[in-house]
Amino acid sequence: MVNYSPRSAELFLNTEKRRRKLEDAFSFGNHESNCFLWRLDSWNSGEQLIESSRSQEMARQGWVFLLLAILVCSTACATAVQGTHIAQDLGQQANTSLALLGRTPPMGWNSWNQYSCNVTEDIVKKTADALVSTGLQKLGYTYVNIDDCWAEPERNHTTGMLQARTSTFPSGIKALADYVHSKGMKLGIYSDAGTNTCEGQPGSLFHEALDAATFASWEVDYLKYDNCHNLSLPLKLRYKKMSMALRHVQRPIFFSLCEWGLEEPATWAPLLGNSWRTTADINDTWSSICYNADHNDKWAHFAKPGGWNDPDMLEIGNGALTEDESIAHFSLWALMKAPLLVGNDVTHMDNRTLAILGNKEVIEVNQDALAVQGKKVRKSGPNNKLEVWAGPLAKRDKWVILLFNRIDHESHMVKVDWHDLGLSNNATCTIRDLWEHKDLPGTWTGSFEAHVKPHAVKMYIFTEINSIK
Ligand code: GLA
Numbered sequence: 001m002v003n004y005s006p007r008s009a010e011l012f013l014n015t016e017k018r019r020r021k022l023e024d025a026f027s028f029g030n031h032e033s034n035c036f037l038w039r040l041d042s043w044n045s046g047e048q049l050i051e052s053s054r055s056q057e058m059a060r061q062g063w064v065f066l067l068l069a070i071l072v073c074s075t076a077c078a079t080a081v082q083g084t085h086i087a088q089d090l091g092q093q094a095n096t097s098l099a100l101l102g103r104t105p106p107m108g109w110n111s112w113n114q115y116s117c118n119v120t121e122d123i124v125k126k127t128a129d130a131l132v133s134t135g136l137q138k139l140g141y142t143y144v145n146i147d148d149c150w151a152e153p154e155r156n157h158t159t160g161m162l163q164a165r166t167s168t169f170p171s172g173i174k175a176l177a178d179y180v181h182s183k184g185m186k187l188g189i190y191s192d193a194g195t196n197t198c199e200g201q202p203g204s205l206f207h208e209a210l211d212a213a214t215f216a217s218w219e220v221d222y223l224k225y226d227n228c229h230n231l232s233l234p235l236k237l238r239y240k241k242m243s244m245a246l247r248h249v250q251r252p253i254f255f256s257l258c259e260w261g262l263e264e265p266a267t268w269a270p271l272l273g274n275s276w277r278t279t280a281d282i283n284d285t286w287s288s289i290c291y292n293a294d295h296n297d298k299w300a301h302f303a304k305p306g307g308w309n310d311p312d313m314l315e316i317g318n319g320a321l322t323e324d325e326s327i328a329h330f331s332l333w334a335l336m337k338a339p340l341l342v343g344n345d346v347t348h349m350d351n352r353t354l355a356i357l358g359n360k361e362v363i364e365v366n367q368d369a370l371a372v373q374g375k376k377v378r379k380s381g382p383n384n385k386l387e388v389w390a391g392p393l394a395k396r397d398k399w400v401i402l403l404f405n406r407i408d409h410e411s412h413m414v415k416v417d418w419h420d421l422g423l424s425n426n427a428t429c430t431i432r433d434l435w436e437h438k439d440l441p442g443t444w445t446g447s448f449e450a451h452v453k454p455h456a457v458k459m460y461i462f463t464e465i466n467s468i469k
Contacts, residue, residue: 101254102274103305104367106222106339108143108188110313113284113343117149117199120168121176128183130347137185139358140367143222143254144180145188145341146173151201161214162191162202174218181219188222188254189215193238194229203229205238212245215253222254225273227262235263243272256310256339266299270307275339282312284320286455289329290406294376296336297389303337303373310339317344317353324456327435328404330356331459334366335374335389335402361434362459370394374402378420381412386452388416397464400434405452414458415449421462428466434459 109127111119128144131137150173152163164172177187191211192203204211204225215223225242227235239257246253255273257265265276278299279292296311303309314333316326333340342357349357374391389402399421403414418425431440431448435458443465450458 101252101306102308104369104371105308105337106143106254106256106275106341107140107363107366108145108186108222108341109141109346110143110145110147110188110224110341110343112147113282113313113315113318114345116147119146119149121171124176125179126347128180128185130349131185132183134346134349134354134358136342136346136354136358137183139360139363141340141342141357142185143188143341144185145190145222145224146176147190147224148197148199148226149201150189151197153201155202155207160207160210162207162211172218173220177219177221186221187219188224188256189218189220190224190226191215191242192226192228192230193235193242193259194227195231196229198226198228204242205230205233208241208245209248212242212249212253216249216251219251220253221251222256224256224258227259235259236268239269239272258310261295264299266302266309270302270304274306275308275310277310277312279311282315284315284318286321286325289315289321289325289332293332293336296338297375300336300373300375303371305371308337308339309373311336313339313341313343314357315343316356317342317346317349322455323352323356324453326353326356328455328457330359331362331402331434331457332389332404334362335391335400335459337366337368337371337373340366359434361432361437361461365393365400365434365459365461368393368400374400378416380415382407386412386414388414388420390416390421393461399462399464401448401460401462403450403452403458403460405454405456407454409454411451411453413449414452415447417447418445423464427464429462429464432461432463434461 109131111123111127115123124144124146131141131144150164150169152165154163155161156163169176173187173189180187191197192205194203194205196203212223223242223246225239230238239259243255246255254275257269257273257276259265259277260280261276261278266278269276278296282288282292292311296309299309311333314329315321316329321329330340332338340363344353370393372391374389376387377390378388380386385406387402387404387406389404391400392398393400401416401421403416405412405414418427423429425446428443428445429448430443432438433440440460448460448462452458
């Protein structure tokens with residue numbers, strides 16, 4: 001058996017300190033306020049790293065971008081100069097308006113995984129209706145996000161604005177936003193930090209201010225910003241430009257960076273937006289779920305209120321995953337504080353899919369106020385494929401624990417030792433099963449183990465009942 005606990009020490013070292021800060025923050029006053037968020041921001045160890053590298057990095061990129069732009073054309077030159085200023089300005093602007101959004105990971109729906117380029121206004125409206133009628137909206141799924149393929153292939157020749165595809169979005173995006181808002185939800189849209197999106201509609205590169213203003217005028221609430229057709233211009237600067245443009249519109253718009261984890265976005269994107277993709281595109285296979293979970297895990301300590309690691313949208317209900325795999329997928333995403341953006345047809349959902357996406361106790365883990373991304377703390381068993389993932393929760397002495405069997409065809413006992421969690425060996429815990437919705441009888445001291453089916457998890461909340469404070 002290979003023990004993996006050095007990482008758990010790192011994970012849990014400052015948990016009590018963090019919880020005390022959270023309690024301070026709540027007693028500080030209204031936790032909806034900026035002050036609350038800024039105090040939470042100050043916990044993040046990655047922040048200092050970002051702050052110290054930011055000036056040098058931005059100056060270097062500004063110069064590179066300027067030189068490249070001179071070579072490209074005079075229009076690009078003007079944009080690049082503006083971009084350099086943006087990079088400098090961000091020093092003062094970081095963590096202001098954007099910090100108000102995404103205090104917990106965003107929840108909602110996105111069109112891509114199920115509909116790809118076949119999304120229509122009708123699908124979006126019916127999805128909004130279904131989120132309400134299934135009860136998912138009440139559980140927190142509030143963003144209704146249109147992905148690629150919503151726009152005409154040409155901008156408006158007079159105004160230069162992006163325009164909704166008349167064949168599929170005949171009423172336009174503003175009318176759709178009104179509809180979604182009338183259901184108590186928010187509308188998300190998609191664009192690209194390149195000349196075109198991945199599917200070829202016009203991108204926002206060199207049009208950032210106009211497009212941000214357009215989205216705001218349509219009362220859009222969320223922007224997913226992709227990375228195709230980018231002319232190989234410096235990535236961070238292209239994202240900073242849209243971030244800056246969004247800060248200048250009179251509307252809070254959640255900014256979701258989608259550069260596929262290429263330039264370690266967790267280390268710089270917290271200054272620019274509210275979430276950042278850490279991986280390549282997910283697909284509806286078990287190996288893709290595991291791959292994205294592993295890659296997202298690496299950046300755990302950068303997650304914080306207002307800024308989340310994004311291992312991509314959920315594939316539950318899209319046909320290929322077994323029920324156990326779907327439960328594992330949802331549990332991992334919840335524990336990792338990932339955005340919970342469902343990617344299935346919610347207008348035709350079977351009861352099992354709804355029960356998974358609607359597991360309130362698991363959603364509460366994702367939306368927990370402590371906002372610490374849980375991570376892998378132990379690997380053991382054949383090929384190291386029995387894992388323990390864990391994270392602290394806001395309520396004193398509570399931890400979320402995932403026992404995960406990645407082995408293909410065999411059930412196994414999976415064990416967690418208290419030292420994997422940074423708990424003293426003689427601490428005693430009660431245990432609640434979040435998928436069975438029941439407390440296990442008895443108490444545990446030192447370790448716990450359970451039988452886990454192949455490609456499956458068990459998910460628990462441990463409560464320490466004899467801790468010495
Ligand atoms: C990229 C993104 C996907 C999706 C498609 C749309 O591949 O990573 O999530 O938005 O583009 O074209």
